[in-house]
Amino acid sequence: MKLVVVSAGLSTPSSTRLLADRLTAATLGHLDAEPEVIELRDLATEIAQHFVTGFPPARLAAALDAVAAADGLIAVTPVFAASYSGLFKSFFDLIDKDALTGKPVLLGATGGTARHSLVTEHALRPLFTHLRALVLPTAVYAASEDWGEEGLAQRIARAGAELAHFMAPAIRPTPTTAPRSLTGAITSAHPTEGFQPIPFEQRLAALRAE
Incomplete structure (x- = not known):
C-alpha cells in the first residue's frame, strides 16, 4: 500500500x-x-x-x-x-x-x-x-x-x-448464515445444492426447536 x-x-x-x-x-x-x-x-x-x-x-x-x-x-x-x-x-x-x-x-x-x-x-x-x-x-x-x-x-x-x-482495504466477513431471498425464504449457501429454497414454516420450526 x-x-x-x-x-x-x-x-x-x-x-x-x-x-x-x-x-x-x-x-x-x-x-x-x-x-x-x-x-x-x-x-x-x-x-x-x-x-x-x-x-x-x-x-x-x-x-x-x-x-x-x-x-x-x-x-x-x-x-x-x-x-x-x-x-x-x-x-x-x-x-x-x-x-x-x-x-x-x-x-x-x-x-x-x-x-x-x-x-x-x-x-x-x-x-x-x-x-x-x-x-x-x-x-x-x-x-x-x-x-x-x-x-x-x-x-x-x-x-x-x-x-x-x-x-485500508474493505474487509468483508465470510457469511455464517444462508442469504435470505427477496420473498423471505432462506436459500442454501452452497452452490452445489442448487440454491433450493427452504420453506419459511420449516425454517421457523427449526429456529423454535433450537
Missing part, C-alpha cells in the same frame, strides 16, 4: 514539512503503508518547464506518476494571500484529470496566524473536490501559535486515523 505526501513548503526547515511529517506518522500509526514524500520546492523549475514545453522532465513525471498510483494522499501547503501557494496549485494543475478520482486525500495547511484557518475549507477542499478526490472530513490547519498545543495534536491524530480508515 502506498501513501504519497506532497509538501509545498519553501524553507528548510519548514513548518509545512513538519505538519506533513506529523500527519504521515499519525496515519502510519494505524496502517502498514510505504510513504513517499514529494517536496515541491525541489521540482519548481521542472513544473515551470512543463507549463512552457508541455512535457514533464523525468523527476516531475515520476512525482506525477507517484501521486496517480497512490492509495492515499496527504497534501500540505503554506498559506499565501489567504489561499494555497502558487507552487502547490501549479503542481496539481498538472495532475491528470482522472488521477485523483475516488482517492482519499488528507488536507493540511500552515500559516502565521489563526485568521487563515478556514483556508482548508474555502480553497483546498473545493480544489480537490473538483479533482473528484475523496476529501477527508478532518483537515488540519496549523498557525504559528498552535505548535505544541494539545488541540493541534488531537486534530492530527484524528485526521491520520481517518486517512488510514479510508486507505
Whole structure:
C-alpha cells in the first residue's frame, strides 16, 4: 500500500514539512503503508518547464506518476494571500484529470496566524473536490501559535486515523448464515445444492426447536 505526501513548503526547515511529517506518522500509526514524500520546492523549475514545453522532465513525471498510483494522499501547503501557494496549485494543475478520482486525500495547511484557518475549507477542499478526490472530513490547519498545543495534536491524530480508515482495504466477513431471498425464504449457501429454497414454516420450526 502506498501513501504519497506532497509538501509545498519553501524553507528548510519548514513548518509545512513538519505538519506533513506529523500527519504521515499519525496515519502510519494505524496502517502498514510505504510513504513517499514529494517536496515541491525541489521540482519548481521542472513544473515551470512543463507549463512552457508541455512535457514533464523525468523527476516531475515520476512525482506525477507517484501521486496517480497512490492509495492515499496527504497534501500540505503554506498559506499565501489567504489561499494555497502558487507552487502547490501549479503542481496539481498538472495532475491528470482522472488521477485523483475516488482517492482519499488528507488536507493540511500552515500559516502565521489563526485568521487563515478556514483556508482548508474555502480553497483546498473545493480544489480537490473538483479533482473528484475523496476529501477527508478532518483537515488540519496549523498557525504559528498552535505548535505544541494539545488541540493541534488531537486534530492530527484524528485526521491520520481517518486517512488510514479510508486507505485500508474493505474487509468483508465470510457469511455464517444462508442469504435470505427477496420473498423471505432462506436459500442454501452452497452452490452445489442448487440454491433450493427452504420453506419459511420449516425454517421457523427449526429456529423454535433450537
